[in-house]
Amino acid sequence: MAELCDLPRLSEQTLADLPATVATPAYRLEDMRIGIVHIGVGAFHRAHQAVYIDDLLAAHPEWAICGVSLHSTEVRDALRPQQGLYTLQLLGEQSGLRVIGAMRELLCARDESAAVLARLADPDVRLVTLTITEKGYCLAGQDLDTAHPDIVHDLAHPESPRSAIGYVTLGLRRRLQLGLAPYSVLSCDNLADNGGRLRGAVLQYARRIDPALANWIEAHVTFPCSMVDSITPATDDALREHVANELRCRDAWPVQRETYAQWVIEDRFCNQRPPFQLAGATLSDDIAGYDRAKLRLLNGAHSTLAYLGSLLNVETVADAMQESLLAGFVERLMRDAIAPAIPLPDHLDAPTYIDAILARFRNPAIRHRLAQIAWDGSQKLPVRLLSTIAEALAADKPIGDLCLAVAAWMQFVRRQARNGVALVDPLADLLATVGLACTGDAVGDVNAFLQLDTVFAAPLSRDARFIRALQAAYAALADGTPASVSRTLIAAMRPVT
Structure with a gap:
């Protein structure tokens, strides 16, 4: 691995020099506009939902992603020097490499809260998606866990949240105050009735801090359900070395997944949506x-x-x-x-x-x-x-x-x-x-x-x-x-x- 450290970093500048065998974005990065805020920028999101969005951007550049980590700075610090670019390896009998450019901005809420809230209040943002694992929803059974330390903090300090529930709700509150249309909120975690449970948690939280806001959310905001499926092995040094050898440049955080991917989405959005079906996702009322x-x-x-x-x-x-x-x-x-x-x-x-x-x-x-x-x-x-x-x-x-x-x-x-x-x-x-x-x-x-x-x-x-x-x-x-x-x-x- 020592000689790999001498290779140039994957970036906009090195894209043109990549081997022809490596697929690269079919669009100009500077033409992209952020329309999605994604909370929980883990390997699964970058190997799954971000790839679906990447497939749409050439024809629909208004749906690029701002990726938000709530606490960890690792993904931001790894990918920001690469202008959000990273490599996906598809694992099959004939594996292939592809550079994904859908992540046009990366933020960490822990030390960039103002930037996260500004992006949530951006009129161009019409969709917020989440992959935060079940524990990230701060639930106790079907209800919001009001004893959860992050929820306790957010109820006491709703303008400086720590939880995903707090950020989603405060973003909607800012939009209401500015007279903007709300965004749809789409859970992409493997959680039964994920949209319904997320909606319930947000409404319970909102009623505690601002009943009028809760009424507005209940009347105007949609929380579609979804189902996702694809095996995504963890990134390891072997993957980093393989990617570096193939690209002849370093990628701080490539990801890998099997070639199969499934994304089924309830078609219930309150403020436009990407044409997911054009990228192979299934729109259905029967999640x-x-x-x-x-x-x-x-x-x-x-x-x-x-x-x-x-x-x-x-x-x-x-x-x-x-x-x-x-x-x-x-x-x-x-x-x-x-x-x-x-x-x-x-x-x-x-x-x-x-x-x-x-x-x-x-x-x-x-x-x-x-x-x-x-x-x-x-x-x-x-x-x-x-x-x-x-x-x-x-x-x-x-x-x-x-x-x-x-x-x-x-x-x-x-x-x-x-x-x-x-x-x-x-x-x-x-x-x-x-x-x-x-x-x-x-x-x-x-x-x-x-x-x-x-x-x-x-x-x-x-x-x-x-x-x-x-x-x-x-x-x-x-x-x-x-x-x-x-x-x-x-x-x-x-x-x-």
Whole structure:
């Protein structure tokens, strides 16, 4: 890395000298105008939403982004000397590099609060977007956490906020005072009903500081929901070195992601919006339906791969997809067991979506470890698999394959406990106790797991059809060894005569 330090920095001046193999902005940077303020300038935003916007700027230069970090100066200090430019590496069988120019301004609210508020009050800004993770919304359940230290501070000092809620609300207050139209506020975090929960938090906060402002927000400001999806591995020195070698200049903070990306947006804006659909985003009124499809088809299949693959001693998702029996079983699970059992959005083509998921799973450039996907199984199984089982039972559809995925989790817990390997799970201690008590008897072991009310809730946990199918799947996996799992998958894939 020492010789790389001697290379010039990625900047507007070095763009023209980049190799032809590196894609560069299809517009003049000086022609761009900021129309979006984004709060939370992490790697995911820069690899995902900013790329969609970058695709639009040549034809729609009025939608460039001002990126705001609330507390950390790292992204600003890394990218401001590069005039906001950074490199995206797309990870696939044929990876490629692209320079993104959508971030035309970078600010840190901690020491540039006045500049952030001025940008929020800019009439050209018509959209505020956020990727601040769930904890950034300062929620307690469905409501604003008024005991959160940042909210306590902001309620006492609303003109000098610390939280995203405080900044969004103060920006709207400034616009009301100036007689300007409000901006729409779009959450891009993986949070159920993200727009509704953000709206609720802002209104609860606004009512505390200015009831008239709250009434104006309630009447005039929209908070669309959205759903985002793309695997974005963390930036590391290997990526920085690869980018420097390819560009022959240094990029302080490149990002990387898989080639697949999905962005579904509720088309409910109060003050214009970018033509997202021209960049490949989906506009839909059924964000919950897309969330459900992702959770059940993608995440349900991921968990199935994680537990069956771990029992087969496979390390990554891509490795698991090289196991033909396992790959075939997971594909059949999605096509024949999950998709027919759940309501899907009107415009989502299930076969095409499943094809895309399988291609993502096979991507050799993404090393998604099964051990990590296996974390927090007690929280994930109810929404990823058990809900689908309940809906399949209600529709009188078969549940055997779905129960095999659940039984694999039980066998995984049993194996980890027996081998003294700690689980990463909120119920780790309780699961270890259950796992150690397992004797291999399907009836007794399954019944012990079904006592975990936070995982297996009634009425599903008392449904005789579910219990029988789960016991049969658990018994089929026998001792959970690779040989037993392989025999079970062979039997599961055998055509019914």
